[in-house]
Amino acid sequence: MNTTLIIAAQELRRLFKSPLAWIILAVVEFLLAIFFLLLLNQFMSPTPWLEDRGLTEIVVTGLFQVTGIVLLLVTPFITMRLFSEERRNGTIKLLFSSPVSITELVLGKYIGTVCFLLIMLFLIALMPLSLLMGSQLDMGQLAAGLFGLFLLMSSFAAIGLFISTLTSQTSIAAIITFGILFMLWIINLAATTGSETFKQIFTWLSLLNHYNNLIMGLFNSTDLIYYLIIITVFIALSVWRLDGERLYQ
Amino acid sequence: MTTGEVLISIEQVYRYYGDYCAVNNVSFTVERGEVLGFLGPNGAGKSTTMQIISGVLTASTGSVSIAGNDIIDSPRAAKSQIGFLPEKPPLYIDLTVDEYLAYAGRLRGLRKKDLKNAILNCKYRCGLESVGHRLIGNLSKGFQQRIGIAQAIIHSPAVVILDEPTSGLDPIQIREIRKLIKELGSDHSVILSTHILPEVQTICDRALIIHNGRLVFDKKLNSLHGDEDKTALQLAFREAPDITTIESINGVLSADVIDEYRFSITLDRNSDALDALVKQSVNSCWGLFEMIPESDSLEETFMRLTGGEQATVATEELA
Numbered sequence: 139m140n141t142t143l144i145i146a147a148q149e150l151r152r153l154f155k156s157p158l159a160w161i162i163l164a165v166v167e168f169l170l171a172i173f174f175l176l177l178l179n180q181f182m183s184p185t186p187w188l189e190d191r192g193l194t195e196i197v198v199t200g201l202f203q204v205t206g207i208v209l210l211l212v213t214p215f216i217t218m219r220l221f222s223e224e225r226r227n228g229t230i231k232l233l234f235s236s237p238v239s240i241t242e243l244v245l246g247k248y249i250g251t252v253c254f255l256l257i258m259l260f261l262i263a264l265m266p267l268s269l270l271m272g273s274q275l276d277m278g279q280l281a282a283g284l285f286g287l288f289l290l291m292s293s294f295a296a297i298g299l300f301i302s303t304l305t306s307q308t309s310i311a312a313i314i315t316f317g318i319l320f321m322l323w324i325i326n327l328a329a330t331t332g333s334e335t336f337k338q339i340f341t342w343l344s345l346l347n348h349y350n351n352l353i354m355g356l357f358n359s360t361d362l363i364y365y366l367i368i369i370t371v372f373i374a375l376s377v378w379r380l381d382g383e384r385l386y387q
Numbered sequence: 388m389t390t391g392e393v394l395i396s397i398e399q400v401y402r403y404y405g406d407y408c409a410v411n412n413v414s415f416t417v418e419r420g421e422v423l424g425f426l427g428p429n430g431a432g433k434s435t436t437m438q439i440i441s442g443v444l445t446a447s448t449g450s451v452s453i454a455g456n457d458i459i460d461s462p463r464a465a466k467s468q469i470g471f472l473p474e475k476p477p478l479y480i481d482l483t484v485d486e487y488l489a490y491a492g493r494l495r496g497l498r499k500k501d502l503k504n505a506i507l508n509c510k511y512r513c514g515l516e517s518v519g520h521r522l523i524g525n526l527s528k529g530f531q532q533r534i535g536i537a538q539a540i541i542h543s544p545a546v547v548i549l550d551e552p553t554s555g556l557d558p559i560q561i562r563e564i565r566k567l568i569k570e571l572g573s574d575h576s577v578i579l580s581t582h583i584l585p586e587v588q589t590i591c592d593r594a595l596i597i598h599n600g601r602l603v604f605d606k607k608l609n610s611l612h613g614d615e616d617k618t619a620l621q622l623a624f625r626e627a628p629d630i631t632t633i634e635s636i637n638g639v640l641s642a643d644v645i646d647e648y649r650f651s652i653t654l655d656r657n658s659d660a661l662d663a664l665v666k667q668s669v670n671s672c673w674g675l676f677e678m679i680p681e682s683d684s685l686e687e688t689f690m691r692l693t694g695g696e697q698a699t700v701a702t703e704e705l706a
Contacts, residue, residue: 141493141494141496144490144493144494145494148490152479152481152482155481155482156481227475227477227478227479227480228473228474228475228476228477229477229478229479230443230477231438231441231443231471231473231477232471232477232491232494232538233494234441234442234443235441235442235443235466235469235471236466236491236494236495237462237463237464237465237466237467237494237495237496238466238494239462239463384442384443384444384445385444385445385447
């Protein structure tokens with residue numbers, strides 16, 4: 139456990155050593171701030187369609203919806219270097235020859251990345267929270283939304299982590315991660331055609347569907363379980379893949 | 388210098404990359420206080436073997452144990468006794484030397500309170516005192532190589548494995564690193580691979596030569612040079628005489644049959660035994676066609692064992 143935390147701390151520190159982490163935080167914050175202002179503007183001068191909706195529903199839910207899409211684009215850039223870069227620089231040999239188990243290694247890297255995403259989450263959360271200065275918010279819905287965002291980020295990170303164990307090219311890791319995330323995002327579109335069972339499976343698989351429930355303030359244990367399954371499966375796959383690499387490479 | 392305590396034990400290790408067999412039935416042991424030189428042409432399986440010993444790769448079959456701990460069954464205990472420098476130093480170029488060494492030390496299980504001393508000590512040993520606060524990426528190849536060595540010894544492991552430790556260093560640094568390796572050899576086991584044969588002769592107690600994945604040579608280096616007053620030869624005759632005939636020649640200390648044609652013979656250097664042997668061969672028409680000094684230098688041994696196979700075949704065809 140101790141080693142896991144050492145690796146996690148190192149991962150986080152190294153992220154902030156490179157300009158990438160700062161730039162990602164800045165770009166995400168900037169893009170979301172624009173959306174935040176647009177949504178706020180919509181609330182101030184509502185169209186008839188939005189008239190009966192509250193501040194939380196328009197601004198917070200709207201903001202989180204956009205955040206999901208922005209994260210979809212950005213997370214691959216954060217996770218792409220996790221193992222690809224270690225392998226490319228040969229530093230993976232330092233890790234493999236150290237008294238550290240593969241599970242500790244993978245968990246350490248994962249926790250480090252999730253910590254970075256939590257910092258991002260905190261910065262994003264400041265925007266809706268700033269509304270508290272002049273208004274009231276539905277704190278339950280906000281909390282559910284933030285929790286949903288956290289789960290979404292964590293599952294994105296787990297998928298990205300696994301993809302980065304597959305290749306030593308960071309750009310390839312990024313584009314494949316993006317492809318998979320995007321596919322999981324829109325897979326519910328496939329549900330519009332096909333049989334009823336098909337529809338149910340695809341809808342259940344879709345990252346978007348479960349996320350939408352949470353940001354609407356609908357806390358469902360199925361959604362929680364869905365994300366936990368995604369996270370566990372991809373972490374386990376990463377461990378399995380790295381273990382196999384030492385034997386078959 | 389050795390105490391007899393076996394620190395590295397490798398038994399019947401095979402490693403396949405797909406169908407290609409990179410390491411083929413390699414077994415050896417290394418004792419505490421021994422510096423082992425690992426030689427072989429490019430692609431012979433040196434790096435693969437070293438990576439198997441250090442736990443980076445897993446052997447397809449066979450076992451590796453470090454200080455009595457099997458690397459598969461108790462990896463934590465085994466790996467905490469290993470310091471490994473791969474061919475390319477495993478450096479994070481965006482960290483400073485101090486940060487990097489601190490991380491390497493922590494990974495290897497050093498406690499926080501011991502860390503500072505360990506860093507100071509290994510920086511001193513590798514001549515890195517002046518660059519502690521510099522970014523690794525901005526340092527020269529020689530410094531990076533030394534940082535690589537520093538991370539391998541920071542936790543004073545029982546076993547230090549260095550894959551081409553002197554590559555990229557200038558002659559002065561090479562001399563310093565050799566001195567360091569000798570020092571390490573006094574209380575650790577060191578395995579190092581290199582292309583530079585004289586390097587092995589100066590710093591190693593023992594040499595292994597690996598060729599096409601097989602271990603083809605394993606000898607203590609002082610025995611390679613042999614005694615001063617003895618000469619060992621390998622002789623080949625077309626009409627080979629009886630071994631007792633050869634042994635009866637004055638000055639022949641011992642003779643062994645290698646195959647139908649070949650004998651391994653030890654002569655007293657101060658006698659005229661060789662002259663007598665050749666004379667008798669000519670007189671009795673033994674048909675002497677090959678004479679190879681056995682106590683040859685490492686370089687000759689290396690050439691004979693790795694590149695020399697075709698040469699032997701050629702001689703046989705001529706014969």
